[in-house]
Amino acid sequence: MTVTNRDTAALEGNGAGLVREIALAARIQRGLETLYRLDRAADVDAFVTHAGEGEREALLVRESEEGLELQLRVPRLGARDVDVDGPALDPLCQIIEGVSHFVYIADRASQNREATQLELEMQAEIDKYVILAASLQSFDENTSRRLRERLYENVTFVHDEDSVEGERYRVANGCARRFTARLEREYVARARFGELQGALRRFFHMGQGEKLRAA
Secondary structure (H helix, E strand, O other): OOEEEOOHHHHOOOHHHHHHHHHHHHHHHHHHHHHHOOOOOOOHHHOEEEOOOOOOOEEEEEEEOOEEEEEEEEOOOOOOOOOOOOOOOHHHHHHHHHHHHHHHHHHHHHOOOOOOHHHHHHHHHHHHHHHHHHHOOOOOHHHHHHHHHHHHHOOOOOOOOOOHHHHHHHHHHHHHHHHHHHHHHHHHOOOOHHHHHHHHHHHHHOOHHHHHHHO
8 A cells, every 4th residue: 555645735835944843753764664674665754744833743644546645743843842851852752653653554554454543652652762762872771761751650641531532542651651661671671672672673563452462
């Protein structure tokens, strides 16, 4: 199945305003594809546009006769929003989530495999940990623990707990918290980073049920 741009015109007129976001999205895509050993199905930079004022990241998906039509809407980055140690981590995390969704959907489409919304959210939660960990100058058990606390414990949810979306995001958060804690104990604490990469690759290629059991 091919992947095409849902609305090429949406990029027209954005000019330099999207340069930082597109460059960051492209770097994240390369990092994820390298880690998971994926063949590229489409370049994310051709699909990126700004989210509206007050809107959060969103990957729009529509199936047509030509294949999947995608558009990735991301927030605008501020001066310090690409600093993993900075105070405003949310815009960066939103872009990581969006690119994670894009890579996951594109990979599954190329294999004619289905993907659930919960799968997408679980993988995105893991990919935030992966990308931010790779951005740190040093990574060990202590920095891993601090990163996990920031990503999965010191968080607030946009959707109510009793909503469908709220339940999905909380399940994904809990699965990622438990899975990355296990990775930390078994691999990071022992500096077994080659095995850590293998465990992350296996998780990526799992379906929803396997991901839930792995967590």
